[in-house]
Amino acid sequence: MSGAAVVVAGLGQPAWSSVPGGVVAQAQRPLFEWDWVVRNGGRIWDATLEHLYLTGMAVGIGLAASLLLAVVALRYRRLYAPIIAVGGLLYTLPSLALFALLLPLVGISVTNAVIALTTYTILILVRNIVTGIDGVPAEVVEAAQGMGYQRRRLFLEIELPLALPVIIAGLRIASVTVIGLVTVTALLGLGGLGSFILTGFRVLPPFPTQIVVGTVLSVALAVLVDLLLLALEKALTPWSRRKATV
Amino acid sequence: MPETVSQTMIELDQVTKVFAGTTDPAVDALSLAVPRGELVVLVGPSGCGKTTTLKMINRIVEPTSGTITIDGQDQRTRPGYALRRDIGYVIQQIGLFPHKTIERNIATVPRLLGWDTHAITARVDELLALMDLDPAMRSRYPAELSGGQRQRVGVARALAADPPVMLMDEPYGAVDPLVRARLQDQLLELQADLAKTIVFVTHDIDEAIKLGDRIAILNVGGLLEQYDTPAEILRAPANDFVASFLGGERSLKRLSLIAARDAELVRGPVVPADASVDEAKRVGAAEGVDWVGVLDGARLRGWMWLNELDPAKAVGDSPTRDFRVWIQADTSLRGAVDAIVNTRNQVAVVYDGDHYQGMLFIESVSREILG
Numbered sequence: 001m002s003g004a005a006v007v008v009a010g011l012g013q014p015a016w017s018s019v020p021g022g023v024v025a026q027a028q029r030p031l032f033e034w035d036w037v038v039r040n041g042g043r044i045w046d047a048t049l050e051h052l053y054l055t056g057m058a059v060g061i062g063l064a065a066s067l068l069l070a071v072v073a074l075r076y077r078r079l080y081a082p083i084i085a086v087g088g089l090l091y092t093l094p095s096l097a098l099f100a101l102l103l104p105l106v107g108i109s110v111t112n113a114v115i116a117l118t119t120y121t122i123l124i125l126v127r128n129i130v131t132g133i134d135g136v137p138a139e140v141v142e143a144a145q146g147m148g149y150q151r152r153r154l155f156l157e158i159e160l161p162l163a164l165p166v167i168i169a170g171l172r173i174a175s176v177t178v179i180g181l182v183t184v185t186a187l188l189g190l191g192g193l194g195s196f197i198l199t200g201f202r203v204l205p206p207f208p209t210q211i212v213v214g215t216v217l218s219v220a221l222a223v224l225v226d227l228l229l230l231a232l233e234k235a236l237t238p239w240s241r242r243k244a245t246v
Numbered sequence: 247m248p249e250t251v252s253q254t255m256i257e258l259d260q261v262t263k264v265f266a267g268t269t270d271p272a273v274d275a276l277s278l279a280v281p282r283g284e285l286v287v288l289v290g291p292s293g294c295g296k297t298t299t300l301k302m303i304n305r306i307v308e309p310t311s312g313t314i315t316i317d318g319q320d321q322r323t324r325p326g327y328a329l330r331r332d333i334g335y336v337i338q339q340i341g342l343f344p345h346k347t348i349e350r351n352i353a354t355v356p357r358l359l360g361w362d363t364h365a366i367t368a369r370v371d372e373l374l375a376l377m378d379l380d381p382a383m384r385s386r387y388p389a390e391l392s393g394g395q396r397q398r399v400g401v402a403r404a405l406a407a408d409p410p411v412m413l414m415d416e417p418y419g420a421v422d423p424l425v426r427a428r429l430q431d432q433l434l435e436l437q438a439d440l441a442k443t444i445v446f447v448t449h450d451i452d453e454a455i456k457l458g459d460r461i462a463i464l465n466v467g468g469l470l471e472q473y474d475t476p477a478e479i480l481r482a483p484a485n486d487f488v489a490s491f492l493g494g495e496r497s498l499k500r501l502s503l504i505a506a507r508d509a510e511l512v513r514g515p516v517v518p519a520d521a522s523v524d525e526a527k528r529v530g531a532a533e534g535v536d537w538v539g540v541l542d543g544a545r546l547r548g549w550m551w552l553n554e555l556d557p558a559k560a561v562g563d564s565p566t567r568d569f570r571v572w573i574q575a576d577t578s579l580r581g582a583v584d585a586i587v588n589t590r591n592q593v594a595v596v597y598d599g600d601h602y603q604g605m606l607f608i609e610s611v612s613r614e615i616l617g
Contacts (some may be wrong), residue, residue, distance in 0.1 A: 028531065085350070121366070121428070123249070137339075137344075138488035139337060139338075139340070139341035140342075140343060141341075142337060142339045142341055143335070143337060143341025143342070143343075144331075145306055145330070145332055145412075146306060146335030146337070146341075147330065147331070147335065147354050147355050147358065147403070148302060148327045148330035148331035148355060148358050149327065149358065150327045158343060161345045162343075162344065162345055165546075217490065237345070238387075239344055239345045239346075239387040239388075239389065240344075245381070
């Protein structure tokens with residue numbers, strides 16, 4: 001990890017990578033310095049927002065693209081396996097390699113990061129959307145057809161809402177995955193909580209406080225987003241909570 | 247035959263369905279006319295194409311060849327979805343939308359047809375009342391209802407836009423026998439009021455006999471073996487297949503279709519309360535029984551053994567025994583027979599809830615079967 005970091009770090013220096021006030025003479029810093037956190041509150045907040053922004057963009061675009069791909073896969077069943085295969089290939093590509101691969105196309109930019117991050121959501125989201133729609137009971141679809149639903153309205157009004165729990169489950173996995181990956185985009189100099197982790201390693205002596213702050217906040221963000229999506233699911237599927245009372 | 251055409255609501259003409267990847271037709275050149283306002287039951291063993299036939303009527307399954315006309319119009323002249331909005335559809339698994347409230351479920355077709363909100367709300371109220379469902383259910387979800395309630399919501403949903411035609415695919419297949427009998431009775435009451443043209447699929451011959459104005463008995467491969475009224479099919483099965491499908495106790499099943507009032511009722515061995523013992527003995531002897539019934543005006547008080555009569559008193563002054571079996575005039579003969587065989591004097595008293603109307607003996611039931 002750190003070896004790769006050194007190679008790619010040359011691609012872009014975070015503007016604030018030369019830590020002001022870094023005390024070189026000190027052989028070892030304490031594990032956590034609260035006053036650093038207090039002094040850098042604004043920067044931490046900005047980095048958190050950058051992190052959320054990149055995550056939101058990637059998951060949002062990933063969801064839109066996945067819905068499109070899922071609709072295609074549902075309509076033309078033969079395309080499902082190839083779509084999943086490509087999604088799986090993208091999922092296995094190391095993120096650093098992908099950033100590098102995209103360099104000639106989009107350079108070092110938010111676009112680069114977002115495209116790369118988005119690709120990690122496709123496999124999960126397409127699979128969960130298709131599985132969710134397939135899981136809608138056949139008799140419900142048959143009844144809807146029998147009542148005179150047309151194809152598109154059946155999808156939007158019946159199938160999609162009933163697939164929501166599975167789709168949101170996919171969104172939760174995708175979001176948590178992406179929040180973890182966004183830390184790597186710090187190597188592109190795009191900010192986010194990863195920049196603290198990166199800096200914490202690169203300065204001499206290492207600066208554990210930054211590593212701790214970046215890591216803890218990234219994990220906290222993942223947990224928070226996961227819980228928010230869970231709450232969203234509960235709010236959107238009121239029917240699934242009420243059970244037979246008779 | 248112009249009058250036949252106007253009486254027919256659904257007409258299948260040489261309808262064949264061969265599913266992709268198979269060579270044997272699921273339904274083979276089936277022709278069938280469903281009269282307006284009648285409940286026609288398609289019945290047969292699995293693989294007889296009864297459900298396929300039903301689904302071809304609303305084009306969920308497209309026929310391979312042949313034509314189906316509804317109310318004189320070829321059903322292919324309209325888009326499938328538009329056709330289906332005019333046809334009520336009830337399936338065994340009901341298929342209520344789990345994410346929609348009962349109100350929304352019932353309002354499905356009116357909403358698709360673009361009714362305004364007030365009309366829809368009013369219609370939902372009407373249907374909840376019609377199906378004997380608690381209005382408090384409107385805001386519940388299907389998962390909160392019992393199986394029988396869900397089935398009634400399914401029927402309410404199918405009736406929502408008041409379609410002239412209803413298709414019902416084994417609607418009571420998944421509910422327990424008690425609830426099933428109640429739902430069947432409710433359907434018959436409903437049908438007496440609404441007079442929809444209903445095509446009803448079942449594999450249960452007893453259900454077919456109970457519900458059908460006519461029964462179409464289908465054999466494997468969609469071959470129509472017999473199409474007639476239940477009484478006629480039971481009286482004269484067209485062939486061995488139909489006879490074996492009808493099963494045993496065919497005579498008893500026929501009796502279930504005949505009401506007591508339509509059988510031969512007799513006045514029976516009855517005398518007024520003030521009759522003498524001699525008169526009572528004469529009446530008993532004339533009827534060939536050793537007991538006599540005692541009338542209080544238009545009511546039947548009870549009965550007594552002739553040899554128990556006290557010659558010193560009028561008949562009505564001695565205590566009477568109670569008749570065990572009292573049936574209403576619309577009770578089926580099958581029910582009457584079941585009751586009669588459990589009595590000592592081998593008779594059912596027919597009354598209208600108050601007044602004595604006559605007696606039904608096992609012999610007259612037997613004559614009904616033979617005649």
